[in-house]
Amino acid sequence: MSEEIKHIIAALNPQGDAEWIDEFCAVFAARQNFLERDRKSQAYVDLLNQVPDGLHLKAEFDRDWIVVGHQDEVTSQQELAIQHALFGLRPWRKGPFKVIGVELDTEWLSYKKWNRLKGRIAPLKGRRILDIGSSCGYYLLRMVADQPALLIGLEPYQTFYFQFCLLQKLLNVPRCYTIPAKFEELPLMANCFDTLFHMGVLYHVRSPLDTLIQMRRTLRRGGELVLETLVIPGEETVSLTPVDRYAKMNNVFFLPTVSCLANWLERAGFTNVRCIDVTRTTSQEQRKTAWVQTESLADFLDPQDEMKTIEGYPAPRRAIMVAEVK
DSSP: HHHHHHHHHHHHOSSSSOTHHHHHHHHHHHHHHHHHHHHHHHHHHHHHTTSSSSSOEEEETTTTSSSEEEEGGGHHHHHHHHHHHHHTTOOOOOOEEEEEEEEEESSTTTTHHHHHGGSOOOTTTEEEEEEEEEESSHHHHHTTTTTOOHHHHHOOSSHHHHHHHHHHHHHOOTEEESSSOOOSSSOOOOOEEEEEEEESSSSGOOOOOHHHHHHHHHHEEEEEEEEOOOEOEEEEEEOOOOOBBBBBBBBBOOOOOOHHHHHHHTTTEEEEEEEEEEEETTTBBBBOOTOSSOOHHHEEEEETTEETTTTBBBBBEEEEEEEEEE
């Protein structure tokens, strides 16, 4: 059992007698075994190995652009190794960051979403937090400033997982981890978390009600879910299932109205369900940069009508929902 997993289990179940422990360890071991055999992952490991251990760079987590170290904290050779790793780990979706003076201008200006929700959720101090689909860990690192007891991210995609590994190697943030797995792969970890973030993921889920029920059971009584997902306009309790693709994504299954989403949450057993924000996604928040070598929002919209996707569906808008466990 890795030291990382030991620390996570000790934080979630100090007695070490939870039913989920063996299966949780098996999932982690299987994912690690995959990463060790995967060529892409090993290329990322080689990049990270060029960055020295023990840097413990200074950080500023409470800024829109998270500051990770300053140029005068590293040698010129270390600086080159870090820059090489940053560039080799493109595309950087979530951020932005300033890493030893390098402006890492990510595809998403994630602070816009964070600023929309941070004052409208339960205080995070002392809480055990799970962030599903945590990407490079931008939101996890923003939460560090609030002094939570434990931060765990789930990120199955190798590029984003190793982005977190790089940032954590530079920062060595205590009690902050990312597991390279999907939420649906984990055993039921009942009553383990105080706050659960699930942002930008639900529309990729084939069975959203089942996932919402599992998330509710993962939270303790009085725990809070912060859910952000794509929605469609309208007052009816209905959901859109794209015929093929939505905004060029082939893994989008359900796009509900806000009222439909609230209904899902209530049917999954959540209480005090409320929508705290609905915002249409624009190029002020999502756009192509030097750190993203793929298409971005402008490529996904109808060039003649930005209110529609290229397939003719309503253009992306995102709702933030907050709900509690009774």
